[in-house]
Amino acid sequence: MIELGLAPMLCPEGSQVSEAVMETIKEILEDVFPVRVQALPAINSPPEAYDSVRRQHSAPVILKSLLAAHPANPAKLLAVTGGDLFIPMLSFVFGQAQLGGRAAVISMARLTPEFHGFDPDLQLLLRRARTVALHETGHLFGLTHCQTQECAMRLATNIHQFDLKRAVLCPGCAAILLENLR
Ligand SMILES: [Zn+2]
Numbered sequence: 602m603i604e605l606g607l608a609p610m611l612c613p614e615g616s617q618v619s620e621a622v623m624e625t626i627k628e629i630l631e632d633v634f635p636v637r638v639q640a641l642p643a644i645n646s647p648p649e650a651y652d653s654v655r656r657q658h659s660a661p662v663i664l665k666s667l668l669a670a671h672p673a674n675p676a677k678l679l680a681v682t683g684g685d686l687f688i689p690m691l692s693f694v695f696g697q698a699q700l701g702g703r704a705a706v707i708s709m710a711r712l713t714p715e716f717h718g719f720d721p722d723l724q725l726l727l728r729r730a731r732t733v734a735l736h737e738t739g740h741l742f743g744l745t746h747c748q749t750q751e752c753a754m755r756l757a758t759n760i761h762q763f764d765l766k767r768a769v770l771c772p773g774c775a776a777i778l779l780e781n782l783r
């Protein structure tokens with residue numbers, strides 16, 4: 602079993618990530634990947650990651666600080682933030698991961714129905730949380746983007762595309778995962 606540290610990330614600009622979200626992410630990751638999820642204590646979003654003009658957090662800066670906070674163990678790291686994330690080339694990202702590497706971060710900010718003007722919906726939120734966690738953790742295990750409509754590894758650049766995905770790996774991605782684990 603591969604140790605995967607799962608940490609809620611606190612940031613003053615985003616809402617806190619609920620226990621239900623952390624729990625459903627732990628369950629799906631242990632279902633799909635050969636990992637034992639270790640709940641890490643909450644960490645603060647690094648202040649240097651925050652861009653006050655964009656009012657977003659830099660995903661690459663967060664990954665760097667995550668790795669600095671946990672230099673050796675666990676083997677994989679996933680932070681979950683309520684803050685909105687960006688990378689310099691894109692207006693926002695749902696998450697970011699080092700391809701085949703150790704660290705990933707996902708944001709719940711744009712996955713809440715409220716962000717899009719809808720009423721809160723816990724089941725929808727949890728489904729989206731599972732899908733984004735699978736996607737970024739898939740990248741940690743070397744999976745790249747997939748063309749299969751329902752596959753969690755398909756690229757989504759808005760919430761409509763995102764909701765076409767399901768919290769599953771398609772057979773093709775599952776086979777590549779097995780290959781990568783050998
Ligand atoms: Zn991706």
Ligand SMILES: [Zn+2]
Binds near residue numbers: 771
């Ligand atoms: Zn796939």
